[in-house]
Amino acid sequence: MRSAPTILHLDMDAFYAAAEQAAKPSLRGKPVVVGGIGTRGVVATASYEARRFGVHSAMPVAQARRLCPNAAYLMPRFALYRSVSEQVMELLGRLSPLVEPLSLDEAFVDLEAGGVADDSVSARRAGELLRVDIRAVTGLTGSVGLAGSKMLAKIASEQAKPDGLVLIEPGTERELLGPMPVRILPGVGPATGEHLRRAGMTTVADLAEAGEDELVRLLGKAHGVSLYQMALGHDDRPVVAERDAKSVSVEDTFEVDLHDRVRVRNEVVRLSDRCVQRLRAAGRSGRTVVLKVRRYDFSTLTRSETLRGPTDDPAVVREAAGRLLESVDTTGGVRLLGVGVTGLADFTQEDLFAQVASELAEAAEEAEDSEAGGAAGGVEPVTPVPEPPPERRWLAGQDVRHAEYGAGWVQGSGVGRVTVRFEEPTSPPGRVRTFKVDDPDLVPSDPLPLVRAAGDQAGSSPASRPKSRSEVADSEEAASEEAASEEAASGEAISSP
Incomplete structure (x- = not known):
């Protein structure tokens, strides 16, 4: 325990929802829910406007829609959240070399290690300046807790929400904690x-x-x-700059229970490949493969298999997950599947003989294909008839760009139509327009930055903003056009305030 409140805990306020409101001027001050937008989706974050209706994180989206039907329900855009998180973490890094991220929107900072604070006055000043810098750089707000320990700093930041700062003076811990x-x-x-x-x-x-x-x-x-x-208020855990991940995992919840065993197996293969992609992106390998199955009755089963050594081979993970699936009864239906890898390491130690056998099998298969081609005696190969491309699917909240109207986001889609609101973070609320889902002029786009760089005046870059004909000329006209567009885009259309 420290004699000065030099451990800082930052927690961004309703981070995902706040980032969406900052990116979409028409949603500012209105209820926003971010998460799975299907019938079995789960709320990741709700704006404070939505929380007044009882919506909270980890709540089923179906329940949230009943509580707050007029909220905007948006899919998560992790590319945007990661970019904003990197900006915030850079600000924290300027305060101290000891920054311990807990998630994209939460971290501990040892102010004493950075030499920016050694008493209550300097700690409070550092916390207030941080909040100002975060708002200036990202346009978002964060709550700050300051205390002599990590536990109390986190409790303080929770009390500070939203957009506040609470400092717990050392020596007052027991009095504060007692009634909690x-x-x-x-x-x-x-x-x-x-x-x-x-x-x-x-x-x-x-x-x-x-x-x-x-x-x-x-x-x-x-x-x-x-x-x-x-x-008693005692917590001597240090701020650790590098938090070592213990596992890598992916999971999916399905709109309709899966009953077909082949489909279940195919989903496990797909999840295994996604899990290995994350594993390799982190430069890691793992020794234990874990399968998670949530059945139709919400009972959740986990099975695991420990390998001879760490691996990042997708074939090895697929085979292990497949063996684990064989031990699970899925006849009643599967609601959720997940594949994970634990026991992480920075190296792989594959079975040499298995690797050689795999290579030999591939070589034999190639030779067999070659022989079959030679035996065909020059017969012309049959050209397969290409299947028509699947209908393009647009998700609520997705970033798009139109060749004529510029940048916007998907407000809803259905019955072959997609409704787009054309606006950007630094523009006024924009108009909505409806297109066919396969309109060649409409394409997915990367998120725009929430705050313009210094010197980049609004409107100075025509390529980065909607053209003038998509801007709001009159609020009543925009509202009328929006109502007509929303009526046309039923089906997956979101409820937009």
């Missing part, structure tokens, strides 16, 4: 919280009064001792 619920402490989840409640402990003060011996008896030595120390 036990779930406020790290490591106390629903199961532990219920266990403590049955023992008559609902507040942090109850834990402190119960004593270490009683908590050890209830929860075991390691957890009991740790929880007692935290109940």
Whole structure:
């Protein structure tokens, strides 16, 4: 524990939803929900306007739509969120060499290690300047907590939300923590919280009064001792600059339960390949393959297999995940599938003989194909008839660009039509227009930056903004046009305020 509040915790406010509002002027000040937009999607983040209706993260989107039907429901745009996160993390890096990211929108900073703070006054000044810089660079807001430990700094940032700063003076920890619920402490989840409640402990003060011996008896030595120390306000965990990932995984929830065993197997293969792509992108390999299956009745099963050595070979992961699937009964239907790799390492140690056998099999297959071609005796190959391309699918919130109207985002799609609102982060709210889903002039686009670079005046770059005919000339005319376009784009159309 430190004698000065020099550990800072930053938590960006409703990060995904706030980034969408900053990118889409027509949604500012209105309820926005980001997450899976299908019937089985889950809310990733809800704007504060949507939270007033009871919408919160991890809630099924179907429930959110019932609570707040007029919100804009958008798919996540991680390319945008990552770029904004990089800007925020760069600002934190200017404060200290010890920055511990927890996610795209959350991090601890050791201000003392950076030499920018050694007491309450300098720590508060650093925190306030950080909030100003974040707003200037990204256009978003973040909440800051300052304390003498990581646990208390995180609690402080939660109290500061939204767009605030709370500093907990060292020495006031027990008084502050006492009346708080036990779930406020790290490591106390629903199961532990219920266990403590049955023992008559609902507040942090109850834990402190119960004593270490009683908590050890209830929860075991390691957890009991740790929880007692935290109940007293003690937390000596350091800020660690590099957090080593423990696993890499991907999962998908399906709109309709999968009953076809072949389809389930194909999905496992696809997820295995995606998982390996992430694994390789991180420059890692893993020793244990994990399969996750959520069935029609919401029961969730996990199976794992530990290999002889770390691997980043997609064939090895696919085969292991396939073997794990054989041990799971999927006859009632599958709602969710996931594939992960744990036991990460920075090297691979594949079975040499298996690798050689694989190469020999490939060579034999190539030779067989070559012989078959020679035996055909020069017969003309049959040219397959190309299948018609599938209908283009546009997702709510997706960035697009039109050859005539410029940059915009998909407001909704359905019945062969797609509705696009043409606006950019630094423009006024824009008009909406409806096109055929296969309009050749409409193409996907990369996200535009939320804040223009210094010296880049609004409107100075014609290629980066909609053309004049797509701008709002009159609010009543724009509203009328929007209503007509939304009526045309039913089906997957979002509810846009």
